[in-house]
Amino acid sequence: MRLATIELHLIRMPLLHAFETSVGRTTERRIILVHVFDGEGGEGWGECVADEHPYYSEEWTDSAWLAIERFLIPECLGVAISNAGDLNRLMRHVRGNRMAKAALESATWDLEAKRRGIPLWQLLGGSRREIDCGVSIGLQPSVEALLERIAKEREAGYQRVKIKIKPGQDRELIEAVRERFPDLPLMVDANSAYTLQDSELLRSFDAFALMMIEQPLGHDDLFDHALLQKAMETPLCLDESIRTAEDARHAIDLGSCRIINVKMGRVGGHSEVQKIERLCRSETVPLWCGGMLEAGIGRAHNIALSTLPGFTLPGDVSASARYWTEDIIDPPVTVTPMGTIVPPAGPGIGFSVDRGRIDALTERHSTHSAEAHR
Ligand code: OSB
Ligand code: MG
Secondary structure (H helix, E strand, O other): OEEOEEEEEEEEEEEEEEEEEOOEEEEEEEEEEEEEEOOOOOEEEEEOOOEOOOOOOOOEHHHHHHHHHHHHHHHHEOOEOOOHHHHHHHOOOOOOOHHHHHHHHHHHHHHHHHHHOOEHHHHHOOOOOOEEEOEEEOOOOOHHHHHHHHHHHHHOOOOOEEEEOEOOEOHHHHHHHHHHOOOOOEEEEOOOOOOHHHHHHHHHHHHHOOOOEEOOOOOOOOHHHHHHHHHOOOOEEEOOOOOOHHHHHHHHHHOOOOEEEEOHHHHOOHHHHHHHHHHHHHOOOOEEEOOOOOOHHHHHHHHHHOOOOOEOOOEOOOOHHHOOOOOOEEOOOOOOOOOEEOOOOOOEOOOEEOHHHHHHHEEEEEEEEHHHHO
16 A cells, blocks of 8 residues: 555634633634545545644644645655554654654554455454543633533533643632532543642642542653652543653653553554553553544544553543534534444444535645655
């Protein structure tokens, strides 16, 4: 197999509700979609999860566009590969830029699954016929608004709730949620907003039976998280700090966390997710799939990878309707009243991509063909 043509589409999609975290507020997504063609009638879709700004990670929409166009596409175009995992070898000279790489790599996994006529989740080694879903709720204008959002998500069936916290909006929120929902499977995500100097405050969260505290300290830290984890009962979960399977091994060996959140884009693609999933299974470290406010294509990839057996906790993968008035895939992602998603049975990502909708949302596009690169 080879990638004969690669199309890039930069789309803009307004979010149904603004999403606010300790690092900023997002009202509209600017998303790169990658469409790969094998020149033999086969095609596949990937989505770049980079944010509009470099506040969650160094990568952002425009940096990823440049990395893909200038450096990654020229390495991949027209080269014979035996499977999608081979793409990492072709892109190995480019350091970092994992979200950019993952967009291309995941599109190629979709292409390979479609060529074989099997669902992507099956090609990845998935076995779950249903995945467990939670929701991530951003910072809200008031405690009342937060409680209302939680009540609504519980009614929809979601199995656990994650709330965002930041200094000044933490203990009071957790207390209020616990008072109203004593048995709710609840966790908090700080997106790196604290330091070890806040240890006493963070340790006081042990009183609230949280499932975990996600990424309280430095975005690239493992050491301080290990010190904090030793000092507290509540499991820490790392998100930003886990960029590779090596990072995951270091974090487990150091005791920096007891739970891992994996995002396919953050770690550079499905092959790296598979390595982390194998590691977590052999070390019996609970693993779950995080989210990056994905449109339908990224969401479909998340559903597929969440079927791997090592994904033992509900993820941040939820219904399209929580984000978009109209998604770019058909049908949109829906959640059962039990708070699960059933992975589709069709080949590849298993959802059809709405080209008309994408064209209507497109800000910029480009086409790259193997012949032109010779
Ligand atoms: O830290 O998990 C995070 C969204 C954008 C960037 C970082 C994060 C998030 C979320 C939202 O928590 C998860 C989702 O609903 O997609
Ligand atoms: Mg997070």
